Amino acid sequence: MSFSAKDGGMSIISDHDITLVPANAITGPLLGMLHARLQACDDCAVANVRAGLGGPFGASLHVYDGSELIDVAGPVGNAVLSTGLASAHAEDRVMVPENVEKLRAVLARVGAGASVYVVSSAESCPACHAKLEILARSLVGDGLLGAGRFHVLYGATYDDTREVAGFHDAPYHTDMTKAPGERLIAVGHCALNDCPASFRVALEQGHAVIASHDGYHFVGHDARGDDVIATAEISAIRNACRAEQASGSSTPWDLEQGVLYSPAQAVGPLMYAEAQWANISRIVLTLQSKVQEAADIGNDDFFHIVAARPYNGAGAAAQIIRLSPFENKAQHEWARQRAEDPEATRQYNGLSISGSV
Ligand SMILES: [Zn+2]
Numbered sequence: 001m002s003f004s005a006k007d008g009g010m011s012i013i014s015d016h017d018i019t020l021v022p023a024n025a026i027t028g029p030l031l032g033m034l035h036a037r038l039q040a041c042d043d044c045a046v047a048n049v050r051a052g053l054g055g056p057f058g059a060s061l062h063v064y065d066g067s068e069l070i071d072v073a074g075p076v077g078n079a080v081l082s083t084g085l086a087s088a089h090a091e092d093r094v095m096v097p098e099n100v101e102k103l104r105a106v107l108a109r110v111g112a113g114a115s116v117y118v119v120s121s122a123e124s125c126p127a128c129h130a131k132l133e134i135l136a137r138s139l140v141g142d143g144l145l146g147a148g149r150f151h152v153l154y155g156a157t158y159d160d161t162r163e164v165a166g167f168h169d170a171p172y173h174t175d176m177t178k179a180p181g182e183r184l185i186a187v188g189h190c191a192l193n194d195c196p197a198s199f200r201v202a203l204e205q206g207h208a209v210i211a212s213h214d215g216y217h218f219v220g221h222d223a224r225g226d227d228v229i230a231t232a233e234i235s236a237i238r239n240a241c242r243a244e245q246a247s248g249s250s251t252p253w254d255l256e257q258g259v260l261y262s263p264a265q266a267v268g269p270l271m272y273a274e275a276q277w278a279n280i281s282r283i284v285l286t287l288q289s290k291v292q293e294a295a296d297i298g299n300d301d302f303f304h305i306v307a308a309r310p311y312n313g314a315g316a317a318a319q320i321i322r323l324s325p326f327e328n329k330a331q332h333e334w335a336r337q338r339a340e341d342p343e344a345t346r347q348y349n350g351l352s353i354s355g356s357v
Pocket residue numbers: 087089090091124125126127128129
């Protein structure tokens with residue numbers, strides 16, 4: 001335990017090597033520095049909206065060494081519109097491989113006692129939450145970061161985001177708290193021999209496949225050697241969206257009720273939440289490998305950690321904290337543009353959730 005009130009303005013409750021950070025525990029100079037970064041994320045998100053690149057969201061990545069807040073990456077904005085990818089949210093963009101590489105280098109240099117802060121203008125959706133958890137777990141697992149030292153700070157709550165900007169993250173989360181058979185996306189198993197012959201070989205090799213509504217299929221490889229969140233399922237969804245964009249689709253992020261075939265034995269929160277955003281109707285597990293989304297935990301248990309509320313419960317590697325007050329300029333800019341010209345701001349909410357907005 002290397003932080004105290006005097007060296008960082010933080011109070012941390014330590015329980016062996018697990019540290020819990022209460023929502024009101026960041027104080028002093030660090031709190032001021034983090035508020036300035038949150039403001040910068042909001043400003044970035046305003047510019048992002050005005051440039052037409054994506055929704056009103058921004059995120060940045062920092063390391064705190066006990067006295068200084070080191071800016072590692074960002075702020076960057078949501079890039080769903082510019083990339084065509086369903087979950088190219090700000091948190092996803094700030095976690096691109098080159099930024100994660102920089103983060104790992106800074107942590108290796110700072111050494112024990114470092115803390116990571118991801119700042120996001122809005123409360124993360126379950127897909128981003130899963131990605132942040134995976135990153136936190138990989139850093140802790142590789143000995144680059146102490147347990148409990150990965151923090152995600154956000155400004156706008158789910159309610160703010162719904163009321164001001166019209167995006168609905170909360171129902172996605174609620175969906176993930178339901179029993180498997182009651183969720184929006186049906187999950188089933190399929191023996192390899194019963195899977196479509198056109199992509200059976202890809203499944204046999206442990207890849208994931210999106211079978212699109214119009215008869216095409218898109219294969220995704222596990223690319224986590226380069227990109228910590230690029231599971232086979234995420235790669236397949238990204239490849240399908242990119243193909244839609246290349247074919248001229250005006251809504252490449254919407255896979256229109258396609259089916260995700262996964263090599264996994266259980267549904268993880270990343271594949272599920274990503275499927276929500278990409279408008280996937282069904283996930284088929286082909287049980288081809290023991291692959292899991294986070295190295296240190298099975299997909300079932302990981303699913304429950306991401307779905308659990310309140311945040312920061314047992315087993316969570318990313319500590320999630322709301323920072324207030326927050327001006328939320330970008331979401332108001334988005335709302336203003338929508339009121340003026342609904343066609344200019346494309347409202348995409350992924351899987352249809354009737355009556356949720
Ligand atoms: Zn997100």
